[in-house]
């Protein structure tokens with residue numbers, strides 16, 4: 001029995017949903033409302049002490065951290081393996097997964113949070129907002145969220161996030177000159193862990209960030225075309241949701257473009 005605590009907008013939950021779909025596994029969905037901070041409720045913290053989605057519960061046992069969940073699923077359901085057979089390629093796969101967790105994920109948060117999470121928090125009183133943010137269990141995440149609430153897209157985290165995205169795209173372009181997918185000619189967990197972070201780029205209409213990197217643009221298109229992506233990510237973005245996100249992404253792009261120009 002597989003249960004997933006998830007949210008449609010969460011890239012790290014999207015990673016796990018793609019793995020579940022690639023493997024054709026049945027699972028039960030538990031929606032966690034991040035805007036209402038359901039992730040910080042005591043009953044959820046018992047499952048995931050870090051207070052984040054996703055959490056997989058397998059036969060009653062919680063598994064946390066999206067990359068660990070992806071590998072766990074690949075280990076317990078080894079049919080249609082998403083890991084290369086070659087150990088060197090596995091090391092490259094894990095490098096990309098680590099890069100996503102350590103660098104791309106916080107960067108995505110810095111760009112997405114001011115647009116998606118901040119408006120709901122700004123409707124609360126300053127005291128309510130403060131009380132909620134103080135509950136975020138890990139200090140770096142708590143402090144980052146405070147900065148993003150205070151300064152929105154003018155937070156210092158945003159410049160670093162744009163630079164990280166662009167450098168990641170340039171490194172991916174190089175890797176894709178060597179093989180069809182990120183670590184080899186086979187689709188792997190590295191592709192799955194990266195793809196949702198470009199859903200964010202796509203949904204806000206920031207695709208000019210791919211300029212000069214046609215292989216990355218093509219790689220993302222191929223990820224999107226997969227049945228697993230359609231059923232577990234694209235289906236959560238019907239036309240009215242997509243149109244709303246595109247509109248919200250426009251003013252942000254003006255700021256992102258300036259940071260990209262300063263980088264060049």
Ligand SMILES: N[C@@H](CCC(=O)N[C@@H](CS)C(=O)NCC(=O)O)C(=O)O
Pocket residue numbers: 009010011012013034039051052053054064065066067101105136141
């Ligand atoms: N390293 C964690 C990161 C999880 C994470 O940051 N999840 C976000 C959604 S993508 C979340 O639940 N944020 C809620 C919050 O920070 O309040 C993982 O990969 O599972």
